Amino acid sequence: MRSFTGHFIKSLLFGSIGWSGVLLSSTPPALPIEEIEGGVYLFSGHQAMADKQNAGAIANIGFIVGNNCVAVIDSGGSPEQGKQLMAAVHSVTTKPVCYVINTHVHPDHILGNLAFKPQGAQFVGHQELPRAMALRGEHYLKTASRSLGFALPVEAIVMPDTVVRETLKIDLGGRLLILTAYPAAHTDNDLTVFDENTGTLWLSDLLFVKHVPVLDGSINGWLSVIDQLQKKQVNLAIPGHGAITHSLSQALEPEKRYLQTVRREIKEVIKQGGGMEMALEKVGLSEKEHWLLFEQFHKRTVSAAFAELEWEE
């Protein structure tokens, strides 16, 4: 009897240990990736809000492989997705991840950083990224634990080791990446990555395709960055959300129209003496049918734009 009980408890214990072993597994499945250009790999994020089902994997993230090194571009919406991205790296190359580049502070782009820390990767971001991480990090961890259903450690906020003021060149071995920092646009810490070898420009959230653009920086700044970007000749452009494109200038048009509409209509409200509440009710409604997640993000963009534009003379 005792031995039976012992065996029962043992199997119960090992059963649960085995189960928790699965939960805490350090070798998660590789993130599904696609080689969209020679040595440029992309995971296409789900066009959704971060939730338990997608586990925060809502942004386009990926990596570029050189002769000596790999550079990860955005690490995903959770440490778990970061691990899956690392597994994806290992599935195509044995070269080490030397750099993790964060294109901006938003949680769907940075919360996978922790997975690359033990490998000694160098973290790179915009010069204003550390401040933005300091001000928002704790809030993002709390929000993530509520929407994703699991708690994230404070260590999941990994600050950049190297910051980009204007531009920075990174050599992956026979492959130069040019990192460019922008003034406030989508956020106040946007960075793009240009791969010289393939003419691929990784724009991240400076370009939204189908997913409604989300303003968390400066509407005037973003519109002037769009003008700047539309003059660029690139072979391939990667948005932060939505499908990749060979025609950058054309792909930026809907986003430009949306932001111009929002700006124009807010200025009309201000001119009429209306406040933010009125702008939230009225502005940009003609754009609704053109975008995904309009309900979730549009008002946020209007309020941020209003708070900026009311300071214009």
Add this chain to the structure above:
Amino acid sequence: MLKVQQRKSIYLLLILQLSLLSSSIVMAIEDDPDALWESSFKTHFFGDREIETKKPLVELKAPKRAANPALVPITIKSKIGQQPERYVKTIYLIIDKNPKPLAGKFSFTQESGQADLSMRIRINEYSKVRVIAELNDGSLSMASRFVKASGGCAAPVGSDIDKAMARLGKIKLFPRGENAPGEPLFTQFMVSHPNITGLQMDQLTRMYAPEHYVTKVDVSFNGKPVMSAETDISISENPSIGFYFVPSESGELKVMVKDSKGLTFTKVRKISAEN
């Protein structure tokens, strides 16, 4: 006999079960949006004083969901005018779940004409927002609203801190309503200020963004106080407050702003009684 190791494991499992159970109890308490207020804030701020909640003399308008947790527009309306015998003396604004729940304390006089306010606040997480009006006779009235915060990349911090800093202390002060003699005039005040919390991730924040926020706003008309606000980090970046005053004669509307670093900013605007 079970080995010590196995016993330990059983205990660990038991503890795990218990902690799961207790955390669900904690969650149940947290789900009651008034729990914090009832169990501590009410007494902390107002002792055992009676607070009217069924027919409060104050009204609060706030969105059900904060589309942008950094900029949640709210409106506070008083149901009585500022009469010599009976007027609203103070309005307290409390956001239960914010790091510093007392967002502001606003004082009025008879010169205010109407103790109404509009402003933008930060909401960190799902929380009750409450306003408590204190009349000159000491009686208290409370109105409250539950506001859901938005998730995702939204955060209760400003989007363009550098621009707010570049314009630091710049003030806009202008009437928004029609100026009718002897009637309260709705007036807008805005000051460019990052209103940085300095609280989040303390160690990192101190290094990259030390606290710097507006602590006081004093408005007077021809030297007589009209509205005075003691504010905290729950007020949005570039604080914007709408208020009333009675321009009974021509004169100067003056606003004085103080911040946590001891900086002061002022702005004067001439108001004509006729207009």
